[in-house]
Amino acid sequence: MIKFLDNKLFRYLSVLLFLNSSILPVKSSSALAAWAINPNGVLELRTKSNTDLKAYFQKANQISGDRFWVDFPGELKNPRTIKGNGQIKEVRLGKPEKGKTRLVIEFKEETYLNPLTWKMVGLDQNRWRIKLFNPKYSFKKIGEGLVEKKRANIKANQDLIHRKKNNYGYLKLPEVKRNKFEVVIDPGHGGPDPGAIGIGGIRETDVVLEVSKIVKNLLSEKGVKVSLTRTNDVDLDLPPRVSIANNSDADIFVSIHANASRGKRRDINGLETFYYRGWRGRLLAKGIQKQILRVSPGSPDRGVKQGRFYVIKNTRMPAVLVEIGFLTGRLDARRLEKITHRKRLAHAIAKGILEYLDKVG
Ligand SMILES: [Zn+2]
Numbered sequence: 284m285i286k287f288l289d290n291k292l293f294r295y296l297s298v299l300l301f302l303n304s305s306i307l308p309v310k311s312s313s314a315l316a317a318w319a320i321n322p323n324g325v326l327e328l329r330t331k332s333n334t335d336l337k338a339y340f341q342k343a344n345q346i347s348g349d350r351f352w353v354d355f356p357g358e359l360k361n362p363r364t365i366k367g368n369g370q371i372k373e374v375r376l377g378k379p380e381k382g383k384t385r386l387v388i389e390f391k392e393e394t395y396l397n398p399l400t401w402k403m404v405g406l407d408q409n410r411w412r413i414k415l416f417n418p419k420y421s422f423k424k425i426g427e428g429l430v431e432k433k434r435a436n437i438k439a440n441q442d443l444i445h446r447k448k449n450n451y452g453y454l455k456l457p458e459v460k461r462n463k464f465e466v467v468i469d470p471g472h473g474g475p476d477p478g479a480i481g482i483g484g485i486r487e488t489d490v491v492l493e494v495s496k497i498v499k500n501l502l503s504e505k506g507v508k509v510s511l512t513r514t515n516d517v518d519l520d521l522p523p524r525v526s527i528a529n530n531s532d533a534d535i536f537v538s539i540h541a542n543a544s545r546g547k548r549r550d551i552n553g554l555e556t557f558y559y560r561g562w563r564g565r566l567l568a569k570g571i572q573k574q575i576l577r578v579s580p581g582s583p584d585r586g587v588k589q590g591r592f593y594v595i596k597n598t599r600m601p602a603v604l605v606e607i608g609f610l611t612g613r614l615d616a617r618r619l620e621k622i623t624h625r626k627r628l629a630h631a632i633a634k635g636i637l638e639y640l641d642k643v644g
Contacts, residue, residue, distance in 0.1 A: 313357040313384040316409070317428025320371065324416040326388070327430040330355060332408040340398040348372055349396055351415060352387040359384040369422035370394045388415070397504050399497060399626055400456075456630070457637045461506025464640045467528040468511050469538040469594060470495035474518025479543030481610025483620070488516060490619050491539045494607065497629030498539070498636075505637060521593045528598045535567060536602035537636065538594045541619060542609040552612030553583035556605045557590030563601035563643060571605055571635030578627040582608060582615055605632060 317329040330336070338353045362377040367389075375387040390396065396416055403413045410430065470492040472478035478487030492513070499509040510531060512524045528536045544551040556572040558564030568587045576584050585606075595602040607628050608615030618624040 311357045311382075313359045314355040315357075315359075315376075315384050315386060317426070317430045318374075318386060319424060319426030319430045320374070320388070320415070320422075321424050322418065322422050323414075324418050324422065325412055325414050326351075327426075328353070328386075328411040329428065329430045330409050330411065331357070334409070336403065336411065338403055338413070340396075340401070343390075343392065347389055348392055349390040349394060350387055351390075351398075352385055354379065355384040355386070356382070357384055358382050365425060365427070367391075367425065369418055369420050370416055371422070371425070374425065390416070395504070397500065399500065400630065456501065456505060456634055457641050459505055459507065459637055459640045462508070463506075463644075465508040465510075465531060465533045466502060466636060466640075467531060467533040467536045468495045468498055468509060469524050469528075469536065470511065470513055471538060471540040473513050473516050476518065479541055479610045481541075481543065481547075481619070482549070482613070482616040485610050485616060485620055487541045487543070487610060490541050490610070490625065491607070492516065493622075494625050494629045494632070495539050497626055498537075498633050501630060501633035502636065505633075507637070507640070522597075524594050525597045528600065528602075533600050534640065535563075535600055535636065536595070536598045537567075537571070537632065538592070538602070538604040539632070540604060540606050542606045542615075543611045544609055547611040549611065549613040552609050552615040553585040554579055554606060554608055555585035556587050556603055557592060557595060558587070558601070558603045559589065559591065559595040561601060564595070564603060566643065567601050567635070567639045568603040568605075570639050571603060571632055574631035574635040574638075575605065575607060575628055578624075578631045579608065579615075579618065582612075582618075607632075 314331040314334040315328065316331065319327045321327065334355060336353055336355060338351065341350045343349045358381065359376055359378045365374045367373045370391055372389045372391045375389070377385050377387065379385045394416065401413055401415065403411055406412055472488040472491070476488070478491070480486055495511055499511055502509045510527060510533070512527050513519045554572065554575050556568040558568040565587065572584070572587050590604060592604050595604050608619050610616050610619060
């Protein structure tokens with residue numbers, strides 16, 4: 284069941300959006316000038332200036348392995364296939380339609396990819412970079428042309444450079460000792476109890492389940508064992524959630540919720556994280572709160588507080604309950620509707636958890 288849902292979620296994932304639009308005449312030559320996949324799993328591209336790129340990911344099917352591709356404006360002269368090595372099966376350059384160029388990277392079977400964390404970063408007006416995988420075995424660089432060649436514009440767009448730094452800082456999840464930690468993630472509510480119902484009928488149970496699953500994927504990738512108290516929309520009372528945690532060797536317990544305000548006031552927005560006791564719980568709550576605020580600009584910081592919620596009061600390990608925004612609030616609800624924001628929140632929660640595990644162990 285989990286597997287199926289995950290596949291569905293990952294199926295087609297547009298990993299980025301680029302804003303630079305310049306319309307090239309259909310006849311013009313390919314905007315792709317050079318590409319390279321480096322030994323660290325980073326794909327680098329050099330294009331004509333201000334090119335509009337679109338990138339996609341598709342999960343493996345019977346015919347081919349996981350594929351990542353980028354479409355460029357301008358027509359490719361000679362379609363070709365370059366043999367891969369390591370986790371990469373091959374790279375194909377083709378023209379999906381007249382006036383277009385497509386660079387396809389096909390991975391071998393059993394490559395564990397995490398496209399949710401992918402982000403194409405513009406380094407300057409004609410260079411791009413995206414981290415695709417962590418090489419398991421040694422991977423020999425492949426590519427065509429010189430991606431580094433042009434120093435382009437010396438007064439390169441400061442804003443882009445700034446964004447690049449921020450993106451990297453924000454994307455980086457800390458490494459922790461693999462196979463050492465265990466975490467229980469508790470998506471609030473479920474089944475006949477949908478939790479908060481927000482603007483436009485958005486349901487807490489759905490939002491927090493999706494966020495929780497992404498958190499699980501991100502942590503699993505770092506070698507952390509994760510149990511979810513529920514993996515679909517089922518009714519699960521509070522005591523079994525607690526016993527799942529207490530019967531495991533979990534280091535921490537994180538319950539994920541979204542808020543509703545009394546009277547469904549649209550002007551009430553914000554994030555808060557609760558713990559019940561102990562400096563560990565408080566430290567974990569502070570770390571998660573800090574990270575979720577970073578991805579929710581403008582939404583008020585309602586703080587880290589002590590709360591007497593059943594699930595954090597009765598669990599034996601450091602436990603927190605995160606409220607990722609108000610489904611009844613105009614600002615928060617609009618964001619929580621979007622998968623991009625849910626992914627950012629999941630990433631933030633995972634980061635808070637990993638930083639805690641790294642620090643406290
Ligand atoms: Zn709730």
